[in-house]
Amino acid sequence: MPVLKVPKREAEPVKRKLKKLNLYDGKRRPGIEGDFVLLPIFEDETVYSLGYEVLDIELPLRPERQIYKNLESVLAERLTPEELKHLRRYDVIGDIAVIQIPPELEHRVDDIVWGLRKVHPFLKVVAKKGFHEGAFRIRDYSIIWGEKRLETVHKENGVEIKVDLSKAFFNPRMKGERYRLAQLVRDGERILIPFAGVLPYALVIARYRKVKITAVELNREAYELGLENIELNRKRLKGEIEFIHGDAFEVLPELPTYDRVISPTPRGVDALALTLSKAERWLHYYDFVHEAEIEDFRRRIIEECSRQGKDCEVRVKKVSDFKPHVFKVCADVRIKG
Ligand SMILES: C[S@@+](CC[C@H](N)C(=O)[O-])C[C@H]1O[C@@H](n2cnc3c(N)ncnc32)[C@H](O)[C@@H]1O
Structure with missing residues (x-):
């Protein structure tokens, strides 16, 4: 995949410029090579006219998308490529996974639960995500596997956040x-x-x-x-x-x-x-x-x-x-x- 090799001190302004030009590939993490930053970019002719070296280097996907990728690759064993296209992003909140299941995948719920547990062995609950409702913006969830609770402690940015998805927005x-x-x-x-x-x-x-x-x-x-x-x-x-x-x-x-x-x-x-x-x-x-x-x-x-x-x-x-x-x-x- 193409990357732009930019001196460290120029990395931020160049990154902003790439974003403006819709050439920055935010799905991958930038890399470091000595005094240079390797910025992930999309394949496009314009990148060759920016005055920096373009290299072909495999940069890692950002973690969130990497996790998603893992579920997709795990499920490739059981779902057809057509079904995989309907797979939605999911969230892991503490030991609860929440995922939206579109009608096209309703018959694959057991496989999706299996895939999620394979990617996140620590899960205790898998819940299907509905919509936010009412002034308190609480989502409608139904538990499709595991313990019958929507309460958990989620860790983020160095704090622990107790949530109960059935009672409060998070x-x-x-x-x-x-x-x-x-x-x-x-x-x-x-x-x-x-x-x-x-x-x-x-x-x-x-x-x-x-x-x-x-x-x-x-x-x-x-x-x-x-x-x-x-x-x-x-x-x-x-x-x-x-x-x-x-x-x-x-x-x-x-x-x-x-x-x-x-x-x-x-x-x-x-x-x-x-x-x-x-x-x-x-x-x-x-x-x-x-x-x-x-x-x-x-x-x-x-x-x-x-x-x-x-x-x-x-x-x-x-x-x-x-x-x-x-x-x-x-x-x-x-x-x-
Ligand atoms: C979009 S959520 C944001 C909650 C929280 N800041 C977060 O990011 O997780 C909006 C919150 O506003 C609360 N809320 C709705 N109407 C309110 C009001 N009139 N006064 C105070 N809080 C209200 C809801 O219960 C909900 O917790």
Whole structure:
């Protein structure tokens, strides 16, 4: 597979340029060769005109996709190539695997369970994933193998997170995003996190930074799991977390303003004006946006900033794909002055 051999000090800008040109192959990990970085790229004529050496080197797949690949290769023993095309991505949360089973593979459930257990021998539960429902965004799961529970402890970014998938929202795929935010935060900040769930963002940030976090959650069961999670991680946390049970739309107006507000907004809820009004320097606002409407979304935020008398710089980042052409995005809003 092609790689671009770039001097280490130029690697980041070249990587950004490759991404812009849709030439960067994010499925593979970059490699190192002495003072050079080997950037994974797609086969395309333009890569030869960038002024760097193009080599043919096998770089490893990123772990998540590697795991997926393993399931695919394990199942190749039992499923037809046509059936394999319908195989969806899955998640491992603690000792529970969750997978979506499309109608085309319903008759292959036993084989899929067999494959998952072969790839992850530690699994105790395999559950079939349904859709997120209601204001608390709880997914509908059915257990297709193993112990009859959806409670487990998931390890991520150096913290342990107790979750119960039947009672509270949790998305392991936001691991990288939580780490990104933890890196942006500085010691000493006061941070507000409405829609906090079982506290994954708060725990990861407090694990790395000496901060004061106030988190708010409406779902009583998520709130109680969050309190348990603070205790579970007590010795690891540099920062402090205050957790409030209540409706963000009632609680936030009573709270002061904060250096940074992080809003993992539930789908379909508009909390932009509310969360922005509580932010002094930064707002990280999550939403689900069609790719054709990202610029409108950015403009809407700028307008809300001017309505509130704030001079803002807004960058919108795609965080994950949600459905065709619709992305979960994070608007990083910097409030100047
Ligand atoms: C998308 S989930 C994010 C949860 C958590 N931050 C995470 O990333 O795992 C949104 C959360 O907001 C909570 N929620 C919904 N409406 C709320 C409200 N009005 N006030 C406070 N929390 C609310 C839901 O129960 C859910 O836990």
